[in-house]
Amino acid sequence: MSDSAASASLSLAPTRQGVSPWFVAVVVALATFMEVLDTTIANVALPYVAGGLGISEDEASWVVTTYLVANAVALTASAFLGRWFGRKTFFMTCLALFTASSVACGFAWDLRSLVIFRILQGLAGGGMVPISQSILADSFPPEKRGQAFALFGVAVVAGPAIGPTLGGWLSDNWSWHWCFLINGPVGLMALALIAIILVQPASVVAENRRRLRDAGGFDTVGFLLVATFLGALEVILDRGQVDDWFGSTFIVRVTVVCVSAFLIMIPWELSRRNPMIDVRMIASRQLGACFLVMLAAGAILLATTQLLPQLVQLQFGYTATWAGLVLSPGGFVTMGMMLIVGQLTSRVQSKYLIATGALIAALSMYDLTNLYSGSDFWFFALSRMLLGVALPLIFIPILAASYDGIPPDKTDQASALINAARNMGGSIGISLAANVLAHRTQFHQSRLVEHLSPSDTGYQHTLDQLTHYFAMQGSSILQARQQAIEWIGQTVERQAALLAYGDAFWVLMLLSLAAVPLALILRTVKLDRSSQA
Structure with missing residues (x-):
């Protein structure tokens, strides 16, 4: 088979005759918007969730962190599964599971059932975003892909911007259940449209499966080791403070499982032809630094997205709607900055943009350490807007930097690793902030x-x-x-x-500063002014 034929066999040839690729882009962006929305829509509703289910605020945070961990686990397998089952089939399966589990979350009767449904939702969502990107890439010619990904980027950024306000309004005026039930009709509509407009030649799927078998097939053991490591780590972070850390037999046992899975995973993945996680890539200077910076950026983004609504609701008496409005201006600033940073990436080295973004994020966190009992709405909103300036300076350049030096057949792996780092960093950041908050409040x-x-x-x-x-x-x-x-x-x-919240923001500020030297060790790359993000 020729190289051109081989390349064609890997593509989806996605749209039916007469269907505009822009219609495909809108439908795919809608599904992705729904998934990204769920990373933030529940944050402002956590006090309602805690009250409705009779649980503590710490336990309610599992609603967010378990989703992120499941999402990160699924991301590592999404590239393989998308090729094995075909992108259309896999995408529709993920979307159907995401929609069904969203509705199930809305009818959850206790914390255990809600966490289980959120895990299913996270697993389904983890497969949707990277496959969405692949569908867009195949739907548009190379010269139009930048415009398509710009639309996709707006959906990805608009979700976190709209989510807090929408979640707050639904919680105040209806109930927290609607933060999840709202996905039902949207998901069904997206599912029907994708079934109609996308096609999936059986020959393409068969050829992809043959290639994957030749490459060693699915790394089942590697996937289980990754899932065990990440799942156990999340249990340790979430339950450590409550169970007195290593004074608890349960935490000690989970730690043994976590460390054992990690130690077994490294040599196993190094010995595979087609590993679930390419450890050598993470150990490289370029991708390894990008991975760590993305961990820090995800921690800052999602920890503050949970801390700020919690702070203003519990300590300043804000409603869930107003708590969401505190976050939303920062989201819209981020949307505007996406366009500016997209132009800068072709003119300024990624490492300098990332370092600048990390410094601005640190400044935003430092500003929040000055909170006091008289802090008003704009004190919090302006700090969030400053963070909204910083995040695109980190997220967009880091995507370009992470692909530098990566061979074409490894780009799916690199994308999965960077996206998994963002979600895992968010989970770690939320747990870290919660532990700092609990400990320092007592102090x-x-x-x-x-x-x-x-x-x-x-x-x-x-x-x-x-x-x-x-x-x-x-x-x-x-x-x-x-x-x-x-x-x-x-x-x-x-x-x-209030003093404890200030301490939590200090920790996040130090985390932001730690990303600066990591950014500066990235390689200097040749800038291409003809193509912009």
């Missing part, structure tokens, strides 16, 4: 309580003033005294929480 509260002793003149003076105030409101002296003590206790708890 600050214990320090502040040290000043609430009967011998402290400041405390006695405040107590007397508050007692007098409540007595003037009609309370008896005994009731006024009790109300004053309760008010002081609530003030201490709130101040301790």
